Amino acid sequence: MTEYGRKIWLLYLKDLRTELSTQDNLLSTFVFGIMLVVIFSFAFQLADVPVDRALAAVLWISVFFTSTLSLQRSFAIEQKNDALSALLLAVGDRGAVFLAKMLSNLTSLLLLELILVPLAWVLINVQSAGPTQFGLLIGVLFLGSWGLAAVGTLINGMTVQLANARLLFPILLFPLLIPILIGGVLCVSAALNYSTGSVKGWLYLLLCFDLIYTVVPFVLFDLILEG
Amino acid sequence: MLEKLKRLHFWVLCFLMPANLYLIFFYAPVERTMGVVQKVFYVHVACAWIGMLAFVVVFAASIRYLLKGDEVSSRLALASAEIGTVFISCVLLTGPLWAKPVWNTWWTWDPRLTTTVVMWFMYLAYIILQSGGRSENRRRYAAVYGIVAFINVPLVFFSARWWRSIHPVVITAVEFGLSGPMKTTLFCTLATFSLIYCYFLVLRYRSLTLAEQINQLKGAGQ
Numbered sequence: 001m002t003e004y005g006r007k008i009w010l011l012y013l014k015d016l017r018t019e020l021s022t023q024d025n026l027l028s029t030f031v032f033g034i035m036l037v038v039i040f041s042f043a044f045q046l047a048d049v050p051v052d053r054a055l056a057a058v059l060w061i062s063v064f065f066t067s068t069l070s071l072q073r074s075f076a077i078e079q080k081n082d083a084l085s086a087l088l089l090a091v092g093d094r095g096a097v098f099l100a101k102m103l104s105n106l107t108s109l110l111l112l113e114l115i116l117v118p119l120a121w122v123l124i125n126v127q128s129a130g131p132t133q134f135g136l137l138i139g140v141l142f143l144g145s146w147g148l149a150a151v152g153t154l155i156n157g158m159t160v161q162l163a164n165a166r167l168l169f170p171i172l173l174f175p176l177l178i179p180i181l182i183g184g185v186l187c188v189s190a191a192l193n194y195s196t197g198s199v200k201g202w203l204y205l206l207l208c209f210d211l212i213y214t215v216v217p218f219v220l221f222d223l224i225l226e227g
Numbered sequence: 228m229l230e231k232l233k234r235l236h237f238w239v240l241c242f243l244m245p246a247n248l249y250l251i252f253f254y255a256p257v258e259r260t261m262g263v264v265q266k267v268f269y270v271h272v273a274c275a276w277i278g279m280l281a282f283v284v285v286f287a288a289s290i291r292y293l294l295k296g297d298e299v300s301s302r303l304a305l306a307s308a309e310i311g312t313v314f315i316s317c318v319l320l321t322g323p324l325w326a327k328p329v330w331n332t333w334w335t336w337d338p339r340l341t342t343t344v345v346m347w348f349m350y351l352a353y354i355i356l357q358s359g360g361r362s363e364n365r366r367r368y369a370a371v372y373g374i375v376a377f378i379n380v381p382l383v384f385f386s387a388r389w390w391r392s393i394h395p396v397v398i399t400a401v402e403f404g405l406s407g408p409m410k411t412t413l414f415c416t417l418a419t420f421s422l423i424y425c426y427f428l429v430l431r432y433r434s435l436t437l438a439e440q441i442n443q444l445k446g447a448g449q
């Protein structure tokens with residue numbers, strides 16, 4: 001087990017290192033995310049929609065759209081020089097590859113949110129939030145990003161090996177994300193004091209989604225990276 | 228033998244479909260408050276049922292394909308997904324026709340509506356994934372997607388339901404909120420639509436098989 005964990009850890013570090021070494025990609029992803037948040041908040045302001053209430057929606061839509069850029073790279077970087085084959089030979093277990101890729105994707109999503117959330121916060125001029133609200137916000141962003149990373153890694157593992165399938169990625173990805181959208185938007189709204197009702201159930205639902213979409217691809221990944 | 232059965236199936240459908248229309252428009256009484264617009268309910272529910280059924284078939288065939296790797300299940304899954312898309316589209320068209328006069332809105336984010344529209348998108352994604360060529364990779368990925376998408380349906384449904392619900396629950400565990408002739412009509416429509424689904428499935432499966440054979444012959448000729 002420790003051997004398995006070490007494999008995942010090494011792969012994870014490798015992914016982070018390649019991600020950080022190609023700074024152009026990371027930078028353009030972040031800039032795209034920031035731009036989305038700004039454009040959405042501006043559009044809501046122009047349409048005279050109460051922007052403070054729209055924060056949760058702005059945030060999640062921006063994260064979803066930006067994630068199509070960052071998640072798509074996850075396996076694309078393995079294509080050059082057929083690095084994927086080498087990776088599979090070195091690791092042997094496809095499940096480990098999935099978990100490591102998922103973790104590195106989760107990390108880059110969290111980094112992205114670290115920039116987007118304060119920005120949205122400022123643009124939308126949130127008035128009040130206590131420590132419990134902050135805790136809920138962080139918890140929900142973590143759970144939502146985990147699910148997003150898990151589903152995204154699975155779909156990217158497929159589309160990267162198909163010819164002309166770049167456009168397929170968001171089409172396959174977004175319908176699967178609807179539970180995250182519902183739970184995520186409601187919980188972020190609740191964290192900002194705008195909705196009532198219990199959020200605990202939503203957190204459990206998101207956790208449930210994350211576990212399902214971590215375990216099922218983990219099992220099925222042998223079939224994805226067969227070649 | 229099979230050919231005969233298929234022809235029989237066809238003629239049975241030729242009889243059942245007009246008979247079913249008769250049941251819907253003349254046998255079933257006009258609903259007291261909603262009026263004649265309620266007639267769309269029978270077709271709407273039957274289409275939704277076929278959409279669900281088709282999705283279950285996609286799921287089952289996908290699992291079978293991953294276990295056995297046979298072309299038959301893959302083709303069956305694709306055929307079923309295509310038919311399911313057509314019927315789900317009908318659900319999404321007939322629903323607003325009824326909802327506008329009754330709920331006074333074309334669309335609302337009720338759990339069933341949300342689930343249906345998400346299912347429609349997943350069906351379309353599945354078909355696009357499969358239609359980019361019939362390579363082995365694509366078939367396998369489509370099967371994986373068929374399974375993953377199926378798991379997503381209850382998740383979408385329950386999260387949307389937690390949020391809110393105004394869709395009429397006609398069939399509950401406790402009682403059946405329909406009068407006798409209406410119930411008969413609904414069940415007859417469900418049966419007819421199920422037969423239509425089977426007929427389409429066989430037809431589409433055969434045309435996919437033929438298309439593949441033609442492709443193989445073309446490849447051999449070159």
